[in-house]
Amino acid sequence: MAIINENIVYLDNNASTSVDDRVIEAMLPIFKSNFGNSGSDHAYGWEAEEVVTIARERISELVHCKPSEFIFTAGATEAANIGILGFCRANKSKGNQIITVKTEHKAILEPIKALEKEGFRVSYLNVDDCGNIDLQELDKAITKETVLVVVMLANNETGLIHPIAEIAQLVHNKSSTLFCDITQAVGKINVDLEALNIDMAVFSGHKMHGPKGCGALYLNRKSRLNVVQTFYGGSQEKNLRPGTLNVPAIVGLGAAAYYAKSELKTNCDTMLALRNSLEKGLLDIDSVFIHAQNEERLPNTVNFAVTNIDGGKLLRRMNKIAISRGSACNANTVNPSHVLTAMGFDAAIALASFRVSLSKATTSSDIEFAIKNIREAIYSLQKMTA
Known part of the structure; x- marks a missing residue:
């Protein structure tokens, strides 16, 4: 499993990858x-x-x-x-x-x-x-x-x-x-x-x-x-x-x-298959949608949003995976992504949008683990605010 320790799966490869x-x-x-x-x-x-x-x-x-x-x-x-x-x-x-x-x-x-x-x-x-x-x-x-x-x-x-x-x-x-x-x-x-x-x-x-x-x-x-x-x-x-x-x-x-x-074709095909699996799992979760879902995109990148939820609280609950809001350069700020606001989304949606980025080191087990963590985090927060 592509992890930094036994508890956290790394899925922020657009920020930086492990060195081969x-x-x-x-x-x-x-x-x-x-x-x-x-x-x-x-x-x-x-x-x-x-x-x-x-x-x-x-x-x-x-x-x-x-x-x-x-x-x-x-x-x-x-x-x-x-x-x-x-x-x-x-x-x-x-x-x-x-x-x-x-x-x-x-x-x-x-x-x-x-x-x-x-x-x-x-x-x-x-x-x-x-x-x-x-x-x-x-x-x-x-x-x-x-x-x-x-x-x-x-x-x-x-x-x-x-x-x-x-x-x-x-x-x-x-x-x-x-x-x-x-x-x-x-x-x-x-x-x-x-x-x-x-x-x-x-x-x-x-x-x-x-x-x-x-x-x-x-x-x-x-x-x-x-x-x-x-x-x-x-x-x-x-x-x-x-x-x-x-x-x-x-x-x-x-x-x-x-x-x-x-290894370009092999890695591309593998990441795309994992991305598709991730997106399928995410779209089975209530209130989740994927930005630019039907557009031509990189095979490793998924940016999903959760409606009617506090993005900051949700991020802290998704504490078993390393994902990000916006680019790594802005990861320590609470400002909404300038990319998503330029796309017409309000601050609440932008702050409740998360980038998952895969690499050739990502495994199917990582994806299953991530979907489970995301689902549990969303449902637990929704129950608290219901």
């Missing part, structure tokens, strides 16, 4: 014996540079791009800051409008808000009650002043998948640039950056059984992007992310990418 044992095994020699700085001009440095090169190749194979088309960062949040801030500042003379979606992750919305304070005009697209954007609204919103369009591939809270290839076509038809957060999708579904025709993208290792502290910023070579520095101190990673490379984490990300690619 094979990934840990690949990283260990880099800590102990092959510990050189990849920028050093001697045998230790050359060895470090070689394993970084191998990692680049493995990652590029997973997301279908060239190894030279991305830079390593400390994670998707840092990558988003480098990409969004660096690109918009470099291209402000071309226009000052940014278009994004109200349901983007805060790691994306916050750098955009920073640019708004610098004088950029931001258009926030509305979504329907499932989280979909209106492509006609997007098309009308793009003008000659639009320097960047920002739309995520898969929503971290609901699992909703946006039609990115179609969006990319609209954006490029208007001679603008598309930035895409692909963090939640990589390693769970096939992500082909070349086919999607994205200009910039970001993702992290710890969402796909790799280590924390390592991610990447993808820069499509065909787009010939001009991105100015936001960090200074060295020439590493094309002058965009200076500093000594985190070689152990990079090797771990490369190993995670390798296993994610080789």
